[in-house]
Amino acid sequence: MAPRKKKNASQIGSVSDNLPHNMGPVPEIIKSEIPAKALKEEPIDSPLPDSPVAKELVTPAKVTPETKKKAHKYKLNYEQSPFPDHPLPTPEVAEEVHRLLSKEHGQRKAPTKVPPPSATKSGCGEVPDLLDALLRTVLSANTSGVNSAAALQGLIQTFGAVNGSPNWHAVSQVKPEDITKAIHKGGLSVVKGKTIKNILSIIHAQNVERRDALLREKVTGEPAGVLATSHLTQIQKDAEIARIKENPLTMAWIFEIKKDSEIIDELLKLPGIGVKTASCCLLFNMQRPSFAVDTHVHRHCKWLGWVPLNATADQTFNHCDLRLPSHLKYGLHSLFIKHGKTCYKCRANTNPGSADWKKAKDCPIEHLVDRELTRKPRKRRRIEDSDESEGDSKVTSVKRKSSGSTVVKPTKKAAKITQSKPVKATPSRPLRASAVKARAQSSQVKDDSESEVEEVVSEYDE
Structure with missing residues (x-):
């Protein structure tokens, strides 16, 4: 047998360069002249917060929930009607109703200038100051004009008057019980007293916050992000600071908001302010077109078939405010209220077939209304x-x-x-x-x- 040839020392190499299990030397890595392609980073799903893997991590990944659009407090949609398939009211139908009622009760046009406040009538926002308009509508809510006027007089006699309206600054300094005592003749005095006090406190706190933020912005130069100030110049912002210093209960900054829907949403944040009150302030005080819906307007819209029978007052506002032409909103609102109070056949407590019904004057929109829609028959x-x-x-x-x-x-x-x-025997009615x-x-x-x-x-x- 031929003797085994010994390998040269140069061919063996060092032990450290050999692969384990006698697999030979480590192969040399040949660098390619062509650059290698970068590996694509594939997204890795973050572990759930409650999973064992996430608990072992030092800084577990945060799971961001899906942002859902928050539902409106009053279920209003300023872009779409709650009854998109309901055909009425069309502009032509609205024009005809406006023409008939104007012929009966006279034209109702929005004034070019807001009238001065009345010391004997609370009204529904027909005053120059927005805060005064809001608080007057609170006094007139769920009561008669006589009672709301008595409540207004009680505030003026107790706290004094400024330009024909109660001294709201003096009212803001007292307890709710004192406000309740002053308006006790107006009805619901306890609830309204607390509401007035809360509104005054909130407006005061908002103005202090706005003033401090604008002053900080002026010093640091960093935008404060205050609502309705992004389009203002520094001179206009200084004017607002001075206005708040003079009257910490001012609401003049609301007029700087461009969209009517944003104004309504801002007013709805205040306690005791609903859709009808916000719409009235927008229509009468700010002189912007808005179809405010009270009990008379709501009743007529149902009888005319402008909304379904089960439509609420807020849904009626949402639907009709989108459908009606802007130039008819003020007139139709005022005419429906006037007609609902004066026409016997269109009153809330009318009685078809009675002697008074037969004696009553003909209704100008008799051929357009269907009063049977809202009739509630008693048990037979x-x-x-x-x-x-x-x-x-x-x-x-x-x-x-x-x-x-x-x-x-x-x-x-x-x-x-x-x-x-x-x-048990019950007495017969x-x-x-x-x-x-x-x-x-x-x-x-x-x-x-x-x-x-x-x-x-x-x-x-x-």
Whole structure:
């Protein structure tokens, strides 16, 4: 056997250069002249906060939740109607209603200048100062004009007057109980007293915050990010600082907001201020077109078919404010209120078929309204001439005597029930005038007749 050739020392190499398990020397890495392509970094999903992997990490990744658009407090949508498929009101229909009511009650046009405040009438925002307009509408909410005027007079007599309005600065310095005592003649004085105090406190705090932020911006040069100041010059910002210093209850900065929807949203942040109050201030005080919806406007919009029967007042505002032409909003609002108060057939408590209804003046929009939509019929009371109703054994029949008086007689099935289980007797309600009239007519029918008279008393929502 031939002897084994020994390898040269130069061919063996050092031990440190060999691969393990006698796999030979480490191969030399040959650098390529072509540059290598960069590896793509693929996104790695961050572990969930509650997972074991995330707990082991020193700084676990933050999971940012999906930002959802916050729903409006009053479910208003300034870009789309809550009833997008409802066809009315069209501009032509609105023009016709405005023409008919203007012919009946006279033209209603927005004044070129806001009138001075009245010391005897609270109103709904027809004053130059926005804060004064808001607080006057709070006084007039859910009460009559006489009561709201008495509340206004109580504030003026207790705290004094400034330019025909209560001294709101003096009102802001007292406790809610003192405000309640001053407006006790106006109704809901406890609630309104707290609301007025809260509004004054919030406005004062907002103005102090705005003033401090504008002063800080002037010193540091960094934008303060104050609402409705981004388009103002430094001279205009200095004027606002001086205005707040003179009157810490001013709301003049609201007029700098461009969009009407943003103004309404800003006013809705105040306690006790709803959509109708914000819309009234926008319409009367700020003189911007807005279709404010009160109880008269709401009722007419339903009767005219401008909104569905189940539409709320806020939904009616949202729908009609988008559909109506801007130049008709002031007139239709004022005319609906005037017509709802003066036309007997369009009042909230009207009674179709009554003597007053027949004597009432013809309604100029009679051919356009359907009052049956909001009528609430009472429960029917069956009045029979026979001794007992054979068709309905569960209903108590009413037996008539020849003298015209009525005697309630239980049926056979009802008599068995009362014998087995005692029932507390309830006093019978007195018949209405229409029932008495129906009873008189039915008494003229012969005794052997089986005719019956049904009474349905119609009532309208207030």
